[in-house]
Amino acid sequence: MLGRKTIKGRLGFWLAIFLLVSFCLLPFAQILSTSLKHQFDWGNPSLIPKVVNWGAYKELLGLEEQKVVEIPAAIQKVLDNPKLSEAKKEAIKAKYTSNSDVFPFGRFMLNSVLISAGAASVTLIFAVMGAYSIARLRFTGQAIIQRSVLFVYMIGGVLLMVPLYQMAVNIGLASNMWGSLLCLFLIYIVQTLPVALYMLGNYFRTIPFALEEAAMMDGYSRKDAILLVMLPLSRPMLATVFVYCFIIGWNEYLFASVFLKQFKEFYTLPLALQELFVSKNAIWDRIMAASMLTLAPVVVCFLFAMRHMDAGSTDGGVKG
Known part of the structure; x- marks a missing residue:
């Protein structure tokens, strides 16, 4: 049957x-x-x-003790010279401390977290305001903006990379560290904002406007209705949009390789892993351990998003 x-x-x-x-x-x-x-x-x-x-994980997370190489007898005689200053002695001893192959994974992960989470948060704030305007307000050109918001994805990032970098050079931002970081931050926002507007705008339309009207009839302003009604009911989509924007920034390599190439201390993880892979310290267990640790924040973001993806929040909110 x-x-x-x-x-x-x-x-x-x-x-x-x-x-x-x-x-x-x-x-x-x-x-x-x-x-x-x-x-x-x-x-x-x-x-x-x-x-x-577990050695690779301990090394990447800074849990392994620093290894000291035995100083040769000839060098030790030089260090015993009383005429040698303490500063020069410390400089010579530092050369025999094997820290040249240490991969500063924690610093690179912190860079990626700050840039990706910061750009995703700013994108979410602008997307909430823009998506609410498109979904609820009526203004000239609304339909055009609503349908053309995703046109930015018709142009590949490779085509935009050279013009954007030339613009940054012409206005003097690419010549210093903070200017380059600002350019990269803005690029991530521009990359993720259109799809965030599209996703949130469609979701806001599924929330009955009668709920906002009821709040405004109780004396709340439109801003209060957005904060107290729309946003709590939109937690599933807000979490989804944040995770989506965060992952785009977390995995982005092309623009970071251009704007951060000369500022190694601010490398993001995709840049750092590529640098590790082609370096003399390209050891397979270290590379794979770094790859696994790179996946961890993404998994945490998905777990965080799943906690808030409770469908049917407005079911029964409005009587038929």
């Missing part, structure tokens, strides 16, 4: 789901496995390491 599911059909359905999920998770499992393996175990095709190695 139609609509009845047999045992074979259910088993086939769940088997297909299992195979699809396994296929999607296999690359991440391989990355995690390699990050936990010692060098002698890299050729092992098994996903389970013979001996678990």
Whole structure:
């Protein structure tokens, strides 16, 4: 009979789901496995390491003690010279401390978090105001703005990169660190604002206007109605838009490689990982561990968004 599911059909359905999920998770499992393996175990095709190695994670997170190389006898004689100043002695000793291959992962992650989260927050604020205007207000050119808001995505970032960088150079922003960061910050906002307006505008239309009218009849202003009615009911979409904007900034490489190339201390994680991959310190367990740690904030963002994605918030809010 139609609509009845047999045992074979259910088993086939769940088997297909299992195979699809396994296929999607296999690359991440391989990355995690390699990050936990010692060098002698890299050729092992098994996903389970013979001996678990946490060294790469400890190094990246700054939990590993600094290694000191033994100073040669000839250099020690130089250090014993009483005529040598203390500053020069410390400079010589510093050369024998093996910190040249330390990858400052924490600093690069902090850079990515600040830039991505800051741009996503500003985008969300502007998107709320713009999307509410498009969804609720009536003004000349409203339909044109509503339909053309996504036209910015018809032009690829590669085509915009050179003109944007030339503009930054001409006005003097690209010549200093804070100017370059400001340019990158604005580019991320411009990249994410159109789709944020589109998503929030469509969601605001699903919220009955009668709820706002009831709030304004109780003495609230339109601004209060937005803050106390619209935004609480829009938490699922607000969380979704924030995560979407954050991930775009978190994974962006093209513009960051242009505007931050000369300011290594402000590298974002995509730039830093590429720099690590081509450096003399390109060790596979370290690269894979850095990749896994790079995924962590994205997973946290999704978990945060899922807590607020409670559909049906306005069900029963207005009687038919």
